[in-house]
Amino acid sequence: MVAVAIIGAGPRGISITERIAAYLNQTESRDPLTLHVIDDVQVGAGRVWDTRQTHTLCMNTLAGAVTLFTEPGATVTAPVFEGPTMYEWIQLLRGDGDEVSETKHSLFQAHPPTPLDQFVTEIRSTRPESNPSRALYGEYLRWVWKVARAQLPAAVSIIEHHTHAVSISAEETSDAITLSDGTCIHADATVLASGWVLPKLTPAQHEFATSGLVYIPPNNPVEQEVSRIRPGERVLVRGLGMGFFDLMALTTLERGGRFVPDQSERSGLRYEAAGDEPVFVVTSGRGYPYLPKSEYHSLPPKADLTRLQQAIAAHHVPDGSGELSFSNDLWPALVRDAYTEYYRTLARVRPAALHVPLVDLLGAIDTADIEAHATPYNIVPISVALTQTLADMTSEPFRMEQYVDPLNATDTLSLTTLNQQVTESMARDIAQAVAARNAPVKAALWAISAARKPVAIATENGRGRREPALRQYMAFGQMVGSGPPLFRTRELLALADAGYVTFLGPNPAIEIQRDTHGVATAFHATSQSRTVTATTLVDAFLPNPDITQPADELTQSLVRNGRIRPFATDGVETSSPETDAATRRTVHPDGTLDPRLHIVGIPTGRQWADTTISPMPGTDPRMLQETDQTARSLLAQAGVLSPAAR
Numbered sequence: 001m002v003a004v005a006i007i008g009a010g011p012r013g014i015s016i017t018e019r020i021a022a023y024l025n026q027t028e029s030r031d032p033l034t035l036h037v038i039d040d041v042q043v044g045a046g047r048v049w050d051t052r053q054t055h056t057l058c059m060n061t062l063a064g065a066v067t068l069f070t071e072p073g074a075t076v077t078a079p080v081f082e083g084p085t086m087y088e089w090i091q092l093l094r095g096d097g098d099e100v101s102e103t104k105h106s107l108f109q110a111h112p113p114t115p116l117d118q119f120v121t122e123i124r125s126t127r128p129e130s131n132p133s134r135a136l137y138g139e140y141l142r143w144v145w146k147v148a149r150a151q152l153p154a155a156v157s158i159i160e161h162h163t164h165a166v167s168i169s170a171e172e173t174s175d176a177i178t179l180s181d182g183t184c185i186h187a188d189a190t191v192l193a194s195g196w197v198l199p200k201l202t203p204a205q206h207e208f209a210t211s212g213l214v215y216i217p218p219n220n221p222v223e224q225e226v227s228r229i230r231p232g233e234r235v236l237v238r239g240l241g242m243g244f245f246d247l248m249a250l251t252t253l254e255r256g257g258r259f260v261p262d263q264s265e266r267s268g269l270r271y272e273a274a275g276d277e278p279v280f281v282v283t284s285g286r287g288y289p290y291l292p293k294s295e296y297h298s299l300p301p302k303a304d305l306t307r308l309q310q311a312i313a314a315h316h317v318p319d320g321s322g323e324l325s326f327s328n329d330l331w332p333a334l335v336r337d338a339y340t341e342y343y344r345t346l347a348r349v350r351p352a353a354l355h356v357p358l359v360d361l362l363g364a365i366d367t368a369d370i371e372a373h374a375t376p377y378n379i380v381p382i383s384v385a386l387t388q389t390l391a392d393m394t395s396e397p398f399r400m401e402q403y404v405d406p407l408n409a410t411d412t413l414s415l416t417t418l419n420q421q422v423t424e425s426m427a428r429d430i431a432q433a434v435a436a437r438n439a440p441v442k443a444a445l446w447a448i449s450a451a452r453k454p455v456a457i458a459t460e461n462g463r464g465r466r467e468p469a470l471r472q473y474m475a476f477g478q479m480v481g482s483g484p485p486l487f488r489t490r491e492l493l494a495l496a497d498a499g500y501v502t503f504l505g506p507n508p509a510i511e512i513q514r515d516t517h518g519v520a521t522a523f524h525a526t527s528q529s530r531t532v533t534a535t536t537l538v539d540a541f542l543p544n545p546d547i548t549q550p551a552d553e554l555t556q557s558l559v560r561n562g563r564i565r566p567f568a569t570d571g572v573e574t575s576s577p578e579t580d581a582a583t584r585r586t587v588h589p590d591g592t593l594d595p596r597l598h599i600v601g602i603p604t605g606r607q608w609a610d611t612t613i614s615p616m617p618g619t620d621p622r623m624l625q626e627t628d629q630t631a632r633s634l635l636a637q638a639g640v641l642s643p644a645a646r
Contacts, residue, residue: 001032001033001034002031002032002033002034002188002638002639002640003033003034003035003036003174003185003186003187003188003638004020004033004034004035004036004187004188004189004190004191004634004635004638004640005036005038005175005177005185005187005189005190005191006035006036006037006038006191006193007038007039007165007177007190007191007192007193007194007554008038008039008046008192008193008194008195009037009038009039009041009043009044009046009145009160009193010039010044010045010046010047010048010049010141010193010195011046011049011068011141011614011615011623012193012195012600012601012623012626012627013037013039013046013193014044014068014141014144014145014148015068015148015615015623015624015627016191016193016600016627016630016631016634017035017037017145017148017149017152017158018068018069018081018144018147018148018151018627019076019078019627019628019630019631019632020035020152020631020634020635021081021148021151021152021153021156022078022079022081022151022628022631023077023078023631023632023635023641024152024153024156024635024640025079025151025153026078026079027641029640029641030153030154030155031155031640032155032156032157033155033156033157033638033640034156034157034158034159035152035156035157035158035159036159036161036177036185036187037158037159037160037161038161038163038164038165038177038179039160039161039162039164040162040163040164040180042138042142043142043145043160043162044138044141044142044144044145044146045138045139045141045142046138046141046195047195047196047220047222047223048134048195048196048220049134049135049137049138049141050134050135050138050222051135051136051138051139051142052135053134053135053138053222054135054222054250054254055118055119055122055133055135055136056133056249056250056253056254057133057134057135057221057222057246057249057250058131058132058133058134058485059131059132059133059134059137060131060242060482060484060485061131061614062128062129062130062131062299062300063085063086063087063090063126063127063128063129063130063131063132064085064086064087064127064128064129064299064617065085065128065299065300065614065616065617066085066086066137066614066615066616066617067083067084067085067086067615067616067617067621068083068140068141068144068615068624069081069082069083069084069085069144070082070624070628071617071618071620073620074620074621074624074625075620075625076624076625076628077628077629077632078628078631078632081151082101082103082104082107083104083107083144083147084097084100084104084107084108085617086132086137086140087126087127087128088100088104089108089140089143090123090126090132092104092105092108093113093116093123094123094124107147110150111143111146111147111150113139113143113146116136116139119133119135119136119139122136123136128298128299129296129297129298129299131485161179161183161185163179163180163181163183164179164180164554165177165178165179165180165554166178166179166180166553166554166557167553167554167557168190168554168557168558168561168563168597169557169561170561170563170596171186173188174186174187174188174596175187175188175189175190175596175597177190187596187638188596188637188638188639189596189598189633189634189635189637189638190596190597190598191584191597191598191599191600191630191634192554192597192598192599192600192603193600193601194554194601194603195601195602196220196542196545196602197545197550197551197552197555197602197603198218198219198542198543198545198551198552199543199544199545199546199549199550199551199575200546200549200550200551201217201551204510205217205539207512208510208512208523208537211512211520212519212520213512213520213522213523213535213536213537214228214229214535214536214537215536215537215538215539216228216229216536216537216538216539217539218243218539218540218541218542218543219542220542221243221246221247221250221540222246222250224247224538226247226250226251228536229251229278229536229538230278230536231255231275231276231277231278232275232277232278232279233278233279233534233535233536234278234279234280234281234532234533234534234535234536235278235279235280235281235534235536235537235538236280236281236283236504236510236523236525236532236534236536236537236538237280237281237282237283237537237538237540238283238284238508238510238537238538238539238540238541239282239284239539239540239541240282240283240284240286240287240288240289240290240540241284241290241478241479241482241483241540241541242290242482242483242484243540243541243542244282244289244540244541245290245484245488245492246540247538247540248280248488248491248492248495248501249488249491251277251278252271252274252277252491252495252500255274255276255277256274256275256276257271257272257273257274257276257277258271258272258274259271259272259490259491259494260272265494265497266423266427266430266493266497267427267430267490267491267493267494267497268430268490269490269491269493269494270494270498271491271494271495271497271498271500273498273500277500278500278536279499279500279501279502280495280500280501280502281501281502281503281504281525281532281534282501282502282503282504283503283504283505283506283508283525283527284506284508285475285506285507286405286406286407286475286479286506287406287407287410287503287504287505287506287507287527288406288407288422288425288479288503288506289426289483289489289492290478290479290480290482290483290484291403291429291433291445291479291480291481291483291489292429292430292433292483292484292485292486292488292489292490293433293481293483293484293485293486294432294433294435294436294437294439294442294446294486295433295434295436295486296436296437297436300446301437301446302450303337303341303446303447303449303450303451304337304340304341304447305334305337305447305450305451305454306337307333307334307336307337307340307366308330308333308334308337308451308454308455309454310333311329311330311332311333311334312330312454312455312458314329315329315330315458317463318463319461319462319463319581320461320462320463320569321462321463322462322463322464322465322466322569322570323463323465324458324459324463324464324465325376325464325465325467326376326455326459326464326465326467326469326470326473327374327375327376327379327467327469327470328371328374328376330455330458330459331374331379331382331469331473332370332371332374332382334447334448334451334455335370335382335383335386335400336365336366336370336386337447337451338398338400338444338445338447338448339365339386339390339398339400339444340362340365341440341443341444341446341447342398342440342441342443342444343358343361343362343365343390343394343398343440344358344362344443345437345438345439345440345443345444346394346396346440348438349438349440350396352395353394353395353396354393354394355392355393355394355395356393360393361390361393361394364389364390364393365386365390368385368386368389368390370382370385370386370389372385373385375469376465376467376468376469377467377468377469378468378469378472379404379469379472379473379476380400380401380404380405383399383400383401383404384401387399387400387401396440398440398441398444400444400448403441403445403476403480404472404476406425407421407422407505407506410505410506410528411528411529412528412529413505413528413529413530414529414530415502415504415530415532418503418504418505418530419496419502419503422496422503423493423496423497423503426489426492426493426496427493429489430486430489430490430493433486433489434486445480445481446481448473448476448477448480448481449477449478449480449481449482450481451477452474452477452478452481453609453610453613453622455470455473455474456474456609456610457609457610457622459609460607460608460609461581461607461608462567462568462569462570462607464569465570466569466570466572502532504525504527504530504532505527505528505530506527506528507527507528508525508526508527509525509526509527510523510524510525510526510537511523511524511526512524513533521535522534522535523535523536523537544575544605544606545575545576545602545603545605546575547559547564547566547575547576547577547603548566548573548575549575558577558586558597562588562589563586563588563594563597564577564578564586564587564588564594564597564599565577565578565586565587565588565589566578567579567604567606567607569606574606574607575606576603576604576605576606576607577599577603577604578607579598579599579600579604579607579608580593582629582633583598583629583630583632583633583637584598584599584600584604584626584629584630584633585597585598585633585637586598586599595637596637596638598630598633598634600626600627600630601623601626608622608626609622610622610623611623
C-alpha cells in the first residue's frame with residue numbers, strides 16, 4: 001500500500017493533511033493510501049499550542065488575524081477549502097456567529113467541537129483584537145485537525161504515531177523511518193513539518209550547563225525548567241523578546257502575584273507580590289525590551305508602503321543571483337515610506353508641529369539624496385541623513401536611529417541611571433501604544449514592521465545579497481513590530497518600578513566566576529561599565545534551527561545519510577536545509593533533488609520568507625501556499641496523482 005509520512009502534527013502538519021484531502025477529492029482515484037502522522041506531543045496543537053498549558057501564556061497574534069483555511073483567490077492549486085478564522089470559530093462557539101458565512105457555519109455544525117468548559121470566560125470576552133491564550137489557539141488547531149481528517153477520502157487510512165522519528169534511511173523506493181519506540185514505518189514520500197528544532201548548545205552554553213550553577217537553556221517557555229528558579233533569588237536573563245515576557249508571567253502571575261490597576265503608577269498597574277517571585281537582571285544584544293503593540297481596539301491598519309513596493313517591482317532579479325541590494329535598492333524607499341507615515345500622522349494630530357505645508361515636507365522626503373548615505377553595513381546613516389534634511393521643517397522631527405539603537409551612548413551610565421532612562425522610555429512606549437493611530441512614531445514603526453514580509457520575499461532564495469544592513473533591519477523590524485501585547489509591557493514596567501526587574505544594558509559578556517579551588521560560584525555579567533553576578537542564568541530566547549549544528553537524532557541522520565545540505569547564498573552556507581522552490585523537496589550535497597524527502601516551515605527560514613508567521617486572513621498566506629505545493633509534491637512523488645494532475 002502506498003504511504004505518506006508527515007513528521008510533525010502542528011499547524012503545518014494539519015494544513016498539509018487538509019491539502020492532501022483537497023487534492024485527492026478532486027481526482028477519481030480511490031486507490032488505498034496510508035497517511036502516517038508522527039508526533040510525540042499533542043497532535044494538532046504541537047508543543048507551542050498544547051491545550052493543557054497554563055492560560056497565562058497568550059498568543060502574540062490577534063484572534064481575528066489568524067486562520068488555517070484557504071480562502072477564495074488564494075494562490076493554491078488544489079480547491080480552496082473555506083473554514084472559520086479563529087475569531088469566527090469563537091463566535092460560533094458562543095452562538096453569536098450571525099455574520100459568519102453560511103459555508104463556515106455549516107462546516108462548524110458538521111464538526112462540533114468538544115466541550116471547552118475551561119475556556120468559557122475567555123471565549124465570552126474575546127474580541128477580534130484580543131490576544132487569545134495559546135491553549136485556546138491549540139483547541140482551534142485541534143478542531144481544524146478533526147475537520148481535515150474528516151475530508152480525507154474513505155480509501156485513506158490515517159495512523160497517528162505518538163512518538164518521534166529518530167532516523168530516516170533511504171531504501172530503493174521508500175523511506176524507512178525509525179521511531180523512538182522501535183517501530184519502523186515505510187513511506188513513499190515524507191515531509192518534515194517539525195517547527196522549532198533546537199540546535200546544539202554553543203560551547204559557552206555547554207560550559208554554563210556543566211558548571212554546577214543553575215542554567216536554563218533556550219527552549220519553548222512552557223518546557224523550560226522554570227521551577228528551578230528559587231523565590232527571591234537574583235536571576236540573570238538573556239533575551240528581551242517574547243521568551244522573556246513569557247518567563248516573566250510564569251514567575252509572577254503563575255506564582256500568585258497580582259497586577260492591580262492603579263492610575264497613580266506610570267504603568268497603570270501596581271504589582272502585589274506573592275513572595276515566590278525572583279528578582280531579574282535582564283539584558284540582550286540591544287538591551288531594550290521589544291516595543292508593545294499599539295492598542296487599536298481593532299485589527300491593525302494597513303501601512304502605506306507605496307515606495308517600497310515600487311522599488312521591489314523595479315528590482316526583480318532571478319533566484320540565486322544575489323543581485324538585489326537591500327541597502328541600495330530597498331532601504332531608501334522604505335525609509336521614505338516610514339517618514340511619510342510619521343509626518344502624515346503628525347500633520348493630522350498636531351498640525352502646528354509642521355513649519356511648512358505637509359505637501360512640501362513630503363516632497364522633501366522624496367527628493368532628499370539619502371541614497372548617497374547607503375551602506376551595506378548599517379541602516380542608520382540613511383535615516384540620520386533624512387532626519388537632518390527635514391530638521392528645519394518641524395518642531396517634532398522623527399529620529400528613527402533612536403529606535404534602532406535605543407541605548408546608544410549609555411556606556412558610562414550607572415545601573416541606577418540606566419534604569420531610569422530605560423523605564424522612562426518604556427513609559428513613553430506605553431503612551432504611544434495607547435495613542436495608537438494618533439501616535440506618529442507608531443505609524444512610522446508600523447511601516448517598518450509591515451515591510452518585513454515584502455522585503456523578505458524580495459530577497460529570499462538567494463536573490464538578495466548577504467548584507468549586515470538587511471539582518472539589522474530584520475532585527476529592528478521584529479523589535480518594533482513583534483513585541484508583546486500592551487498589557488505585558490505595563491506589567492514589565494510595574495515590576496521594574498517595584499524592584500523586581502533591573503536592566504543591565506546591551507551586548508552582555510557572561511563568564512563563570514570561580515573560587516580559588518576552581519568551583520563555580522556565580523555567573524558574572526558585564527554590559528559596558530556595569531556588572532552584576534547571579535547564581536542562575538536563563539536564556540529566554542529561541543535560537544534558529546541549524547542543520548550544521550544539529551542536536552536531534554533525526555537531523556543528524558539526514559546529514560549523515562546525505563539527504564540534506566545547507567542552503568548557501570553568496571557562497572556562504574546558512575543554517576537552513578536547501579529545498580526546491582516548486583516542491584519543497586530537499587537538495588542533496590551533489591545538487592540533486594531528493595526523490596521523497598520534503599522539509600517545510602521554520603527550519604527553512606534562511607532560504608524562504610515568512611516561515612514564522614501564522615496564516616493571516618485576506619493575505620494569501622505564504623504558509624498555506626507552501627503546504628499546498630508540498631501536499632501536491634508528496635502525492636506526486638508517491639505516485640498517487642495521475643500524470644495530468646501532477
